[in-house]
Amino acid sequence: MHPAIQAILTIVIGVGGCIGYFWASNLFLDKVLFPARGPEAGRNIGRANMIRPWLFLAPAMIALGLYLAYPVFATLKLSLFSKGGDTFVGFGNYAAMMGEAKFWESMRSNALWLVVVPAAATAFGLLAAQLTDRIWWGNIAKSLIFMPMAISFVGASVIWKLIYDARAADQAQIGLLNTIWMKFEGGIGSVLILQILPAIMLGVFAALMVWLLWSLIAPMARGMREGIWTRLGRILGAAITLGLALVTAGWAIGAMTADLPYGTPQTWLTIPFWNNFFLMAVLIWIQTGFAMVILSAALRGVPEDTIEAAILDGANAFQIFFKIKVPQIMGTIVVVWTTITIVVLKVFDIVRAMTNGQWGSQVLANYMYDKLFTAQDWGVGSAAAMVIMLLVTPILVWNVYSARKEMR
Amino acid sequence: MDNIAGSKPALTWAVHISAVLLVALWVFPTLGLLVSSFRTSDQIAGSGWWQALSTQEARMPAIRLKGEEALKDGVFMIEGNLFDASGAEISRWGINSKDVEAFEAGETTALPSGEALTVEADGTYRLSSTQSMADLRMPRVFVTAETPPQFTLDNYDTVLFKPAPGQSVGKAFLNTLTVSIPATIIPILIAAFAAYALAWMEFPGRALLVAAVVGLLVVPLQLALIPLLQFHNAIGIGKGYLGVWLAHTGFGLPLAIYLLRNYMAGLPRDIIENAKVDGATDFQIFTKIILPLSFPALASFAIFQFLWTWNDLLVAMVFLGTTDNEMVLTGTLLNLMGSRGGDWEILSASAFISIAVPLAVFFAMQKYLVRGLLAGSVK
Structure with a gap:
């Protein structure tokens, strides 16, 4: 049968x-099973109304x-069985997966995606919302920025x-x-834009993290009385901010001292580690x-x-935005953030299409x-799921x- | 609003300029692909798409001279034009691949073998010698020429009607349509009844069921692949359209129920109670009152589901299969990226065919899409 005919038939049948189903089951319930007449009419109506929701x-x-x-x-069960799904291996698949370098590479990339994409998409979204709400052609601008959602x-x-x-x-x-990259030839302008400017931005971010770190641990240093959970939260937050501060400070130094390959066109998607960011740009653009x-x-x-x-x-305008508006929409920001986080955790198509997990971007x-359908290993694939x-x-x-x- | 204290012109300008930059950043990627899909492969390879509207100066592949020699005033001459027919204008040319821009248009040079060669700006050339050039290996000419902007529909023609084996975009388009339309329509009805029950009927365990639906909203469909494939094989569906429709229906239901329940729960209680007093049954209330009133919510879910099923890659790859006849657009595009990654004229036209329908739906029904997003997220 031709698929198109099959489709129309399915729509009709569906x-x-x-x-x-709904009409007949209702009719059956009202007329045959519990008819609203005779000596038990009242009880029957009650009974029918108890069953109807489930219909x-x-x-x-x-x-x-x-x-x-x-x-x-079923997946949980599959993940505890061997490759073909017949012998019980306990946590063997998980152990095998943990031993694979590709798995840890995926975890690292996913962690990177989880931090960068929701943050960047929310920040850009906030910026776009704030900008487009203030201009007369805001609706057109919104439409155009929203458009990638359909792609x-x-x-x-x-x-x-x-x-x-x-x-x-x-070649051209x-x-x-x-094209933009080839415009930089290594002169003072290139150093200023590609090295000093990013280094300053990263440095500012690192300084911000240090300030946050201090404001988190200062009350503890003063010996304030707090519950154990607040204290744990503070320590966790401090650890995260410390980590971020160290990483960005390292990047800032790296940006300053990097020896950039001016004049050579770059195959961006094959540069290990950094290619992750080029893939993330796609999802940020969509979200x-x-x-x-x-x-x-x-x-x-x-x-x-x-x-x-x-x-x-x-x-002033900035104070209104950051101190009045943002705190009041914090709940919505959290919703947006978590929704994008779920999308990020499931990201598949972009990586599949652009690098297929090569060059450190799995x-x-x-x-x-790959595990399920290329290696045909249902055990490890289900463990990854x-x-x-x-x-x-x-x-x-x-x-x-x-x-x-x-x-x- | 925030400008009650008066607004500064400088700030207004800054807002306008930032908004323009942001919009440009978001539109340029798509625009690049759209423009490229209307250019010939030579043009795409010769210059960036942003130069498509300007006259381009590009180095052309080497052209070997050809023509009959004629004897004129004791000098052997070969005359002709480098181009068949185009408005190209030569700015510089050369006879050696190491120095392709050695001469200006109109200049005359001596070839290593002794002949004199002149190339004019419009592409006409004159090769002259005192001896016959009958057994001479004709020289090659490298030109840098300006060509006027030019657009073509050939790429779409090739992709739709003359595809290479296994890369049929037209077939994939029909397949995608076949997958997405039933997969959009069927879950709506199932979800609408369930949503009505969850919104307006009293029964034990209702709150628990709503919570379960909310939980299922975020369950990754990755988990469902192998168990469902096994299940489909067990009941004899195997791989095929029926399996894809069922899978999309199942995966779309949580969002459908959630959106519709939220919307129906917000409908005025009076209408429903009045109808009950007048003796309407739940079934009548649902079909005659709730369903028509819920049209906006139904429309927004339909758009979501249509975009999602049209754009989906994973479900189609797993439940439909990956042979040439079963490919959906996303799968075909993925194959093209692998096998013809450098052929941008094919790739850009195919990609545009695949995103044209969702873009049209998006722009036509944006109102409902936004409404659905807001109902689903801002609570």
Whole structure:
């Protein structure tokens, strides 16, 4: 049968079947099983109304159970069995996976993605929301920034691959990035823009982290009385900020002392470690529109009297933004951040299309796909899937918790 | 608003300029691909797409002279034009690959073998010698020429109607359509009934079910691949469209139920209670009142699901298969990137065909998309 005919038939059967099911099961319940007449009419109506919700829910619950809930447990089971799925090996697959360099490379890349993409997309989204809300052509601007949301990850990869394209040095460069790169010839301007400026920016960020670190541990140094959890939180925060400060300071020094290969076109996607950032740019480009739309709505919801009060008190535009608006939309920022985090944890298409995990750019989802369908190793592949599930779980718990809180 | 205290012109300008820069940064990548898809492969390789509208100066591949010699005033001459027909204008030329820009247009030079060669700006050349050039190996000429801007639809023609084996974008387009339309329509109905039950019917365990749906929203579909493939094989569906439709339906349901439930729960209670007092059954309330009122939410979910199924790569790769006949657009594009990564004229046209439909849907139905996003996230 031709697939198109099959598709139309499926639509007809699917839609007709759904309507038919709901209509017929309702009819059966009301007329045959518990008819609303005779001596037990009242009781029957009550009984029918107890069953009806489950009639309405049944198809959805079966589909959800079969296609989302059951696979979690089936995958857990598969991850404890050997390659073909027949002998029980306990945590053998997890141990084998931990011993693979590619797995740790994926974990490192994923960690990098998890820090950079949500942060950058949210920051750009906030910037875009704030800018476009203040201009008369803001809606057009919003539309254009939002547009990449409609483009597939693979399509976006093609778009960005053209930007990263590299040709031999004596040919015309058709990639935008290499064209810009070839404009730098190593003179004072290049050093200023490519080395001193990034170093200053990284240095400022490192200094900011040190300041944050100090403000976190200062109350403890003064011997303030606090609960054990607050104290643990402070120590954890201090460790993270210290780590970030050291890393960025290291990068700042690296940027200053780097010997950049001026005059040679770069194949950006094959530079280990840095290629991760070129891949992330694609996802940031896609997700910024999402962040912008939601944050823009939240910004418009900020009560005007708080802003008026701030203006009367002499606050400038930056103070209004960072001290009045941002704190009031913090809840929305968290929602945006976690939504993008989930997208990042599952990122697959972009890496598959642009580097396929070569040159140090492997990520968990692509590692899992390679294990499942290239190496045909269901055990280790399922173990990798369980790692993704484990990383999503905190967000899952948090979402369920806040949804329940809201329903009360 | 924030400018009640008056706004500074400098700040307004800064906002406008930053917004323009930001929009440009977001539009340029797509624009680059769009422009490239209308250029010939020589043009794409010869200059960046941002130069497509300007007259381009580019070095052309070496051209070997050809022509019949004629005897004129005791001098043997060969005359002709380097170009077949185009408005190209030569700025510099050379006869040695080591120095391709040795001469200006109109200059005359002596070849190593003794002949004199003149190349004019419009491409006409004159080779003259005192001896016959019948057995001379004709020289090659390297030219740097300016060509006027030129656009073509040939790339789309090639990609759609004359594809190389296994790279049929037209076929993939139909396959994608076949996957995404049923996969968009079927979950809507199933979800709508469930959402109504969760929003307006009283029964024990309702809160628990809503929480479960919220939890399932973030379960990565990566976990479902192997178990579902096994399940499909066990019940005899195997790989095929039916499997993809079912998988997309299952994966789309949590968002559908969540969006629709939130929307239906916000509908005015009076309408539903009045209908109940008038003797309407739940089924009637649902089909006659709730469903028409929920149109905005249904539309926003439909757009989400359509974009998601159209753009999906993983589910199609796993549940449909990867042979030439079963490829969806994203899969074909992925193959093209591997096998013809340097052929930007093919790649850009194919990519544009694949993103044209979602872009059209996006621009036509943006209102509902935004509404759906806000309903799903801002709470």
